[in-house]
Amino acid sequence: xxxxxxxxxxxxxxxxxxxxxxxxxxxxxxxxxxxxxxxxxxxxxxxxxxxxxxxxxxxxxxxxxxxxxxxxxxxxxxxxxxxxxxxxxxxxxxxxxxxxxxxxxxxxxxxxxxxxxxxxxxxxxxxxxxxxxxxxxxxxxxxxxxxxxxxxxxxxxxxxxxxxxxxxxxxxxxxxxxxxxxxxxxxxxxxxxxxxxxxxxxxxxxxxxxxxxxxxxxxxxxxxxxxxxxxxxxxxxxxxxxxxxxxxxxxxxxxxxxxxxxxxxxxxxxxxxxxxxxxxxxxxxxxxxxxxxxxxxxxxxxxxxxxxxxxxxxxxxxxxxxxxxxxxxxxxxxxxxxxxxxxxxxxxxxxxxxxxxxxxxxx
Amino acid sequence: xxxxxxxxxxxxxxxxxxxxxxxxxxxxxxxxxxxxxxxxxxxxxxxxxxxxxxxxxxxxxxxxxxxxxxxxxxxxxxxxxxxxxxxxxxxxxxxxxxxxxxxxxxxxxxxxxxxxxxxxxxxxxxxxxxxxxxxxxxxxxxxxxxxxxxxxxxxxxxxxxxxxxxxxxxxxxxxxxxxxxxxxxxxxxxxxxxxxxxxxxxxxxxxxxxxxxxxxxxxxxxxxxxxxxxxxxxxxxxxxxxxxxxxxxxxxxxxxxxxxxxxxxxxxxxxxxxxxxxxxxxxxxxxxxxxxxxxxxxxxxxxxxxxxxxxxxxxxxxxxxxxxxxxxxxxxxxxxxxx
Numbered sequence: 001x002x003x004x005x006x007x008x009x010x011x012x013x014x015x016x017x018x019x020x021x022x023x024x025x026x027x028x029x030x031x032x033x034x035x036x037x038x039x040x041x042x043x044x045x046x047x048x049x050x051x052x053x054x055x056x057x058x059x060x061x062x063x064x065x066x067x068x069x070x071x072x073x074x075x076x077x078x079x080x081x082x083x084x085x086x087x088x089x090x091x092x093x094x095x096x097x098x099x100x101x102x103x104x105x106x107x108x109x110x111x112x113x114x115x116x117x118x119x120x121x122x123x124x125x126x127x128x129x130x131x132x133x134x135x136x137x138x139x140x141x142x143x144x145x146x147x148x149x150x151x152x153x154x155x156x157x158x159x160x161x162x163x164x165x166x167x168x169x170x171x172x173x174x175x176x177x178x179x180x181x182x183x184x185x186x187x188x189x190x191x192x193x194x195x196x197x198x199x200x201x202x203x204x205x206x207x208x209x210x211x212x213x214x215x216x217x218x219x220x221x222x223x224x225x226x227x228x229x230x231x232x233x234x235x236x237x238x239x240x241x242x243x244x245x246x247x248x249x250x251x252x253x254x255x256x257x258x259x260x261x262x263x264x265x266x267x268x269x270x271x272x273x274x275x276x277x278x279x280x281x282x283x284x285x286x287x288x289x290x291x292x293x294x295x296x297x298x299x300x301x302x303x304x305x306x307x308x309x310x311x312x313x314x315x316x317x318x319x320x321x322x323x324x325x326x327x328x329x330x331x332x333x334x335x336x337x338x339x340x341x342x343x344x345x346x347x348x349x350x351x352x353x354x355x356x357x358x359x360x361x362x363x
Numbered sequence: 364x365x366x367x368x369x370x371x372x373x374x375x376x377x378x379x380x381x382x383x384x385x386x387x388x389x390x391x392x393x394x395x396x397x398x399x400x401x402x403x404x405x406x407x408x409x410x411x412x413x414x415x416x417x418x419x420x421x422x423x424x425x426x427x428x429x430x431x432x433x434x435x436x437x438x439x440x441x442x443x444x445x446x447x448x449x450x451x452x453x454x455x456x457x458x459x460x461x462x463x464x465x466x467x468x469x470x471x472x473x474x475x476x477x478x479x480x481x482x483x484x485x486x487x488x489x490x491x492x493x494x495x496x497x498x499x500x501x502x503x504x505x506x507x508x509x510x511x512x513x514x515x516x517x518x519x520x521x522x523x524x525x526x527x528x529x530x531x532x533x534x535x536x537x538x539x540x541x542x543x544x545x546x547x548x549x550x551x552x553x554x555x556x557x558x559x560x561x562x563x564x565x566x567x568x569x570x571x572x573x574x575x576x577x578x579x580x581x582x583x584x585x586x587x588x589x590x591x592x593x594x595x596x597x598x599x600x601x602x603x604x605x606x607x608x609x610x611x612x613x614x615x616x617x618x619x620x621x622x623x624x625x626x627x628x629x630x631x632x633x634x635x636x637x638x639x640x641x642x643x644x645x646x647x648x649x650x651x652x653x654x655x656x657x658x659x660x661x662x663x664x665x666x667x668x669x670x671x672x673x674x675x676x677x678x679x680x681x682x683x684x685x686x687x688x689x690x691x692x693x694x695x696x697x698x699x700x701x702x
Contacts, residue, residue, distance in 0.1 A: 056609040057607045061512060087612065182660045182661075218607060219605055220602075220610060220613065223602075223603065224413060224414060224650060225654060226413070227412070227413025228410055228654035230410075231405065231410035232405075232410075245605055252604060253412060254409060256527070271605055343457065343517055345516060
């Protein structure tokens, strides 16, 4: 019995150490290529950290891979550490603290939890780490709580949807808006943009929760929320969503119950493009436009962090632009794309090719 | 009292519907009536077809949790177990149908190993079940991250058909929930092993004294629980076309809540698997009802928490002592006093 006890304890501890090591994976970046070093890469040698509030979906996988690609371009970065907050605010905070303790000189943070992340960002910044939060607004002031916030113009994303809706549904309609966690700044800004274009026109009516239906960008929750909304509102003319692929299982379930897919204004993803191609023949009201899902937003934040920490030239843009990607009606800039030979969870709007994304596996 | 009477009493006790089942059944019926009156869309076909597969998954997870709680434990490795299964059955085949069955077999193998690790940690090293299963949960997430890098792939066509095709208008996933509930109920309530399993949960020392192999039943609970989580994970992987790596996170608290709602005591002993499964339907319909009411997100969360608290208070609060403190007496007490 005692032997078993100690053996079990040894096995358990070895396994937990291994698990911990895996959870915070360490990736060494290559420092071989000296030629063609980008201007944002300065001479000072640094180690760097990237912390994700939630890393558990393919969008984050591609986004994180984009950071890795960018870091590889700069030989001054000798090591890149990555940590995944797994959607838990406390873990995301301790990940940042862990990075500071490791002695990183630059830190890019995806602060999913928003303002709750501000104290951790501030403590990293005060400890002398170049701290660059991006995409989700965590409050605070640049130069006081962190070096710089690299946002994206989500109001513009909302406006792009709004303009498309106005053009393609000129007679008005009911618009259902869905986004991620409650109170996330991205969803709020998109709703603002939509309201700026359509808010004063009585023909367009926003239905469902205000400013958006909360789904946490989780496909399971999206399915529950969307089916409840579909049941509640018999006339939905447009659905807007900032994570299009997460809607597909819900849409499929609703279609199999005989529901007619309305127009959709969202962000791109191969699974969604293929869903459109599979259903366009039988769904007369199904028009779709997507804006780029912005996997490359993390590249801009990375460039900024590296430039500031290594003494390189800082990039011109402080915010990543929202751009149109697909439009099933006009076919411009692109018709709806579907690559059946690739997994559903690749993003064809990203800089990294779909084939390269399909090969991504581990952090 | 004649012997025939004694036998009759015994038989009726066996067929008795538990208090938990009565409460959950009444609660579910009232909830459906309220849904039909106040938010009729929440009982529409589209809403029910969207909700029921998730209720089935929660029910299967809850059945596993019931078994563990019957042994006086609590299993926090639900999240890791469900997530790992979802990842294995989607990332493993990576869209190739011919690799689905090996992936499902691998998922079950992983589940059985996990069950034994949980069981061994708790019975042999006498670790507290919360600590042990929480540790194993991290381990499962570690394995999942090592395998897939935190990114499951899209569900294969075959898995999607396996869970979403319909028989008599209902998707297979719902039948999986019902079948699991029936099988676990029969195992626990109608077999010798099941009755012994309850006896071990109620009082391990007494069970040991009667010669039962207590450790086996306790380890068995964790292994069976993992197998059930694995079934739930396979079904969930099929229901959601593009799952995330943390799909199991939403199941930890609800799985414990439905066990308590179903009337199984957290102290162990008698368990009510069918009531737990029905409580899963109650909880998911409650979600759908509150969603359909169209109240803000904050209010929605509050309504669900309060309903859960009321449900749990039905069992957890010692109403008799409260009544006696307040001065309200039961019929029996009044009779006693009069005598």
